[in-house]
Amino acid sequence: MEKHSTVIDGRRHMWHTERLWELAADLPRFQVEIESFSELDQDCWFGTTTPTIREVADHCRRINRVDVEAPVIINANGRLMDGGHRIARALLDGRTTVPAVQFAEMPTPDAIEDVE
Numbered sequence: 402m403e404k405h406s407t408v409i410d411g412r413r414h415m416w417h418t419e420r421l422w423e424l425a426a427d428l429p430r431f432q433v434e435i436e437s438f439s440e441l442d443q444d445c446w447f448g449t450t451t452p453t454i455r456e457v458a459d460h461c462r463r464i465n466r467v468d469v470e471a472p473v474i475i476n477a478n479g480r481l482m483d484g485g486h487r488i489a490r491a492l493l494d495g496r497t498t499v500p501a502v503q504f505a506e507m508p509t510p511d512a513i514e515d516v517e
Contacts, residue, residue, distance in 0.1 A: 403417070403418035403483075404416060405421065405483055407476075408516055412514065413513065413514045414510040414513050415510055416482065417511050420511060425474050425502045430500050430502055431500070431502075432501070433498060434497060434498055435496065437479075438481055438488060440481045460486070463486045464489045465490070467487045469491070470500065472484070473501045473502075475501055475502065476503070476507055477506050478507075487499055
């Protein structure tokens with residue numbers, strides 16, 4: 402199951418991506434500049450390990466298969482919650498914007514854990 406997580410007030414908040422899509426279904430769409438995402442220059446996929454060729458290829462496969470019309474999901478603070486592969490595809494295609502939706506308030510997380 403895909404998920405998004407972020408640290409808020411020293412605790413990791415997690416959302417299931419499928420639930421985010423349900424919550425965002427009726428939000429208004431707009432175009433957002435790709436360069437506005439700080440995540441462009443952050444490791445959002447691999448964490449503390451160096452990725453293998455197989456892992457990079459898996460992400461390439463996912464990037465190639467995205468629905469370019471599906472919006473990325475942005476949280477209330479302007480950070481990406483879902484859509485990294487769609488942003489990567491837009492970069493590869495030479496586009497400067499992607500469709501997006503944004504929560505006005507942070508949705509209730511599916512889980513919260515202490516950060517170690």
